[in-house]
Amino acid sequence: MTEGRLDRNRRLRRRRRLVLLAILLLMAGTGASFALGAAVTGGQPQAFDEDEPAATTEAEALPEDLVPTTSASPSPAAVNVPLYFSGTGTWTYAEPTSSDIVGDAGTLLRYNVAVEDGIELDPAEFGAFVHATLADARSWTAGGAWRFQQVGGGDADFTVYLASPEQRAYLCGSQNTTVSCRNGDNVVINSARWITGVEHWDGTLDTYRQYAVNHEVGHRLGHGHEVCPAEGEPSPVMAQQTYQLAGCTGNAWPYPDGETYVSGPAGDYNGPDLPPDDFVDR
16 A cells, blocks of 8 residues: 555544534534434434444434435436545435335335435436345245335335445444445435445345345334344344355345245344445545
């Protein structure tokens, strides 16, 4: 690595530490008590699920003054997308890929899809991917308990956000900028993992992305973490596969054959920590 590259990475690390410190100081200074999910739904607080091997942390919902805009028509997949640590902190909501309800039975949940501005990822493309994942016969509708319908920035039961690492830390109320999380009705996909995946994943980047969506939505549906049941078996989708596969094979789906839920013992993986991301300096 060149000296210039080292200097740039040092600057980025210092900047990330300062940003995260500012976030935490802001939270402490306001004396806020964050009721998870209640600020979004007006109901009872909901569990907070974060894919990191650390203590559970409370977090706040999105500020109410973020006015959604809608995206244009889908565009081709981005090539050589830059990896930014931060975006603008504002959001563009994807127009529904389809207004159809997917699933044959169970509770209907309506969802939005939003992408942070300034990270050069297309809301329509992300929205189409999320829709296709949740509409797949191997996803959560296969159990007969849930149906889904994508909406376009209006009232919804949950929102799937594609957020920069900086906004991920803000939305999830912790210093972690590496992984994705779910906070109440906010399903937060970390753009760093969306763009690069993880090195130990034994499938394609698209299957890792399907896993990330299904895993975090699974938390919204009430599922906790599970671990690998046996060497060589498909991993439960609710395992923290971003950290390791623990002897299982990578699996993106709750019902890989469209019928049988793949489960494992309840539990968390204690890392290992992921290597630092190589962010682009603006």
